[in-house]
Amino acid sequence: MNGIINLTIGQLLLAYVFVLIVLGITRIREIGREKEIVVSSLRMTIQLVLTGYVLVYVFKNPSPWITAAIILLMECFAIYTILKRFAGKLTKNLKITIGLSMIVGTLACLFYFLFIVVGISPWYNPQYFIPIAGMLIGNSMTGISLGVKSLIEGMATQKNLVEEALILGATPQAATKSIVNSAFDAAIMPTINSMLGMGIVFLPGMMTGQILSGTSPATAVNYQIAIMLGILGAVALTVILMLQLGYRNFFNEEDQLI
Amino acid sequence: MFELINVKYQDIVDIPNLYINEGLIVLFGASGSGKTTVLRMLNKMISPTQGRILFNGQDIKQIPSVAHRRNIMMLSQNPTMFKGSIRDNLTIAFTFQKKAIPDDEELHNVLAKVQLNKDLNMPVNQLSGGEKQRLALARVFLLDPSVYLLDEPSSALDDDAEDTIINMVSEHIKRTKKSAIMVTHSKSVAEKYADEIIEMTKGKILNRRLRNEWNH
Numbered sequence: 001m002n003g004i005i006n007l008t009i010g011q012l013l014l015a016y017v018f019v020l021i022v023l024g025i026t027r028i029r030e031i032g033r034e035k036e037i038v039v040s041s042l043r044m045t046i047q048l049v050l051t052g053y054v055l056v057y058v059f060k061n062p063s064p065w066i067t068a069a070i071i072l073l074m075e076c077f078a079i080y081t082i083l084k085r086f087a088g089k090l091t092k093n094l095k096i097t098i099g100l101s102m103i104v105g106t107l108a109c110l111f112y113f114l115f116i117v118v119g120i121s122p123w124y125n126p127q128y129f130i131p132i133a134g135m136l137i138g139n140s141m142t143g144i145s146l147g148v149k150s151l152i153e154g155m156a157t158q159k160n161l162v163e164e165a166l167i168l169g170a171t172p173q174a175a176t177k178s179i180v181n182s183a184f185d186a187a188i189m190p191t192i193n194s195m196l197g198m199g200i201v202f203l204p205g206m207m208t209g210q211i212l213s214g215t216s217p218a219t220a221v222n223y224q225i226a227i228m229l230g231i232l233g234a235v236a237l238t239v240i241l242m243l244q245l246g247y248r249n250f251f252n253e254e255d256q257l258i
Numbered sequence: 259m260f261e262l263i264n265v266k267y268q269d270i271v272d273i274p275n276l277y278i279n280e281g282l283i284v285l286f287g288a289s290g291s292g293k294t295t296v297l298r299m300l301n302k303m304i305s306p307t308q309g310r311i312l313f314n315g316q317d318i319k320q321i322p323s324v325a326h327r328r329n330i331m332m333l334s335q336n337p338t339m340f341k342g343s344i345r346d347n348l349t350i351a352f353t354f355q356k357k358a359i360p361d362d363e364e365l366h367n368v369l370a371k372v373q374l375n376k377d378l379n380m381p382v383n384q385l386s387g388g389e390k391q392r393l394a395l396a397r398v399f400l401l402d403p404s405v406y407l408l409d410e411p412s413s414a415l416d417d418d419a420e421d422t423i424i425n426m427v428s429e430h431i432k433r434t435k436k437s438a439i440m441v442t443h444s445k446s447v448a449e450k451y452a453d454e455i456i457e458m459t460k461g462k463i464l465n466r467r468l469r470n471e472w473n474h
Contacts, residue, residue: 164338167303169328169401170354254305255323 004214016041055130064124071110071133075103078141085145089152097245098144105238106137113230135206135227136234139191143235144242147187151243154179155250162250163257172251180243187239191232198228259405259437260300265309271295271461273309280437281453282428286445292461293441294335297407300439301330328355331403335410335441337394339385344369345378348397360400371426372396373419387414395423399430406431406438412447420444424451 019041026033058066079099083090090098110133114120120128155162158179165175198204203211206227210220252258260278265271271292285293298304299311302323311318318326340350348368349359365378372392376385385393391414398406411427412420424440428451431438442448448455449472457464 160338161340163303164334164340165350165354166324167301167327167332167334168351168354168397169324169331170351171324174354254302254319256302256304 004212055126058126058130062122062124062126067124067126067129070126070130071107074133074137075106078102078137082141082145082148086148086152090148091249094148094246094249097249098148098242101238101242101245102137102140102144105241106133106140106234109230109234109237110136112233113226117226117230131206132227132230136230139231140234140238142190143187143239146190147183147239147242148246150183150186151179151246154182155247159257166255166257172248172255176247176250180247183243184236184239188232188236191235195228195232198224204228259314260439261312261315262296263310263312265299265306265311267292267295267299267304267306267461269461271299271306273461273463276456276463278439278456279454282431282451283437283439284448284452284455285439285441285458286443286448286455287458287464288443290460291458293458294409295461296458297332297409297439297441301332301407302326303332328401329403330405330407331398331401332407333394333398333409333411335413337390337397339382339390339393341382343379343381344374344376344385344393347382347393348378348400351397351401355401364400368396368400369393371399371430373422373426388416388419391415392423395427402434404436406436406440408438408440410441410443412442412444420447421450427451 019037022037023034025031026037054070058070079102082098082102083095110129113132113136114128115123118128155176162175162179166172194204204224207217207220207224210223211217250258259280260276262273262276262278264275265273273296285296287293295304299306300313300318302318302321305319313321313326313330340347342350345362345365348365352359362378369375369378372395374389374392374396376389382390382393391411395408395411398408406427408427412423415423424447427438427440430436440452452469454466454468455472456466
């Protein structure tokens with residue numbers, strides 16, 4: 001067995017042949033997505049290179065403040081991405097609810113994962129904090145987006161059922177129970193599906209990365225199992241927080257539909 | 259029973275003062291005269307933009323909305339059916355209100371009362387508009403509130419069926435000593451069954467007449 005093969009710049013450039021192939025196909029088929037393909041490939045490259053420099057610096061100079069600042073930046077970017085996606089469709093209170101749920105839900109799971117499950121030292125160790133936070137926050141962001149979409153659509157398409165339930169003496173919570181449950185289902189399904197296919201249909205990115213960089217598959221698998229459970233927990237917790245607080249935004253203090 | 263003081267709802271309803279007595283009260287008027295808006299304000303589905311509504315002397319703003327709606331139950335003109343069977347639709351409100359679900363005998367009795375002789379397991383999407391309206395009425399009767407707010411409970415029924423149903427409502431209310439405020443634009447129904455008729459036009463009260471004023 002050979003050791004780890006470090007990729008040279010030249011080898012990395014060879015991988016861009018894939019981009020050229022895709023560009024060729026879209027040009028010939030007149031699909032008209034050349035600009036997006038170039039921009040997304042360049043952005044991906046620049047973002048990852050910059051992240052690499054930042055991580056090298058942060059790992060060399062570990063500090064609780066820098067770790068905290070990076071986590072905060074990740075949270076802000078995730079929340080901003082969700083809010084931007086639903087621009088014009090969210091009330092101020094729903095925006096606050098989304099932000100709060102993201103922060104409380106992901107941080108609770110992150111702290112439990114790092115301090116109780118892994119037991120990192122020092123407590124702010126950026127080598128663990130940053131990648132794991134990224135996975136929990138990224139997956140929760142997708143989960144919340146799906147949950148918010150399903151909640152807004154459910155409240156719009158089933159407004160007459162909610163209204164009838166209120167007329168029949170339901171509390172807003174009881175009147176929206178089925179909408180909230182479907183939204184939770186919609187948000188959590190991708191995580192559940194990916195767990196079902198994991199290891200058979202595909203090898204997850206984190207595990208692949210670890211194995212390629214020389215970690216033993218046994219360690220990589222253990223981490224992957226733990227992180228998948230952490231992701232499941234973080235997605236479920238953020239989404240249920242968002243839904244439990246979020247449905248109330250469709251009612252006023254007199255329990256009337258807004 | 260209800261007292262409306264300087265009540266306005268946007269530019270739809272404008273009622274300086276109105277006392278609504280107990281008994282079977284009919285709100286009568288052309289469509290668009292604000293009758294439904296008044297009913298919705300009475301059970302707190304909406305709140306007046308101005309003024310106060312008292313129920314037995316208490317400002318309804320002080321009463322929690324959900325408790326108020328369980329006590330003052332409204333039947334909307336086009337009631338929505340929930341997915342499932344006739345039984346599901348009769349019992350869903352008991353689930354909402356966390357009350358014990360009535361047994362099949364009770365469900366059959368209430369269906370007989372509204373003359374809907376169908377199997378309890380029949381899916382509601384197989385019912386006609388008139389049958390759905392009867393089912394919605396049965397659903398409200400089963401909950402036994404102290405006041406019924408009925409928004410055109412017979413609009414999807416033919417004249418004969420309408421008379422039978424309203425007669426049944428009227429008898430039920432007298433027997434159980436409950437009250438009902440019923441919206442209709444049928445003058446004959448109003449005059450045959452009402453204890454009092456409140457006539458509305460363009461959001462305002464046009465006049466009110468007690469039974470002895472038209473029933474000489």
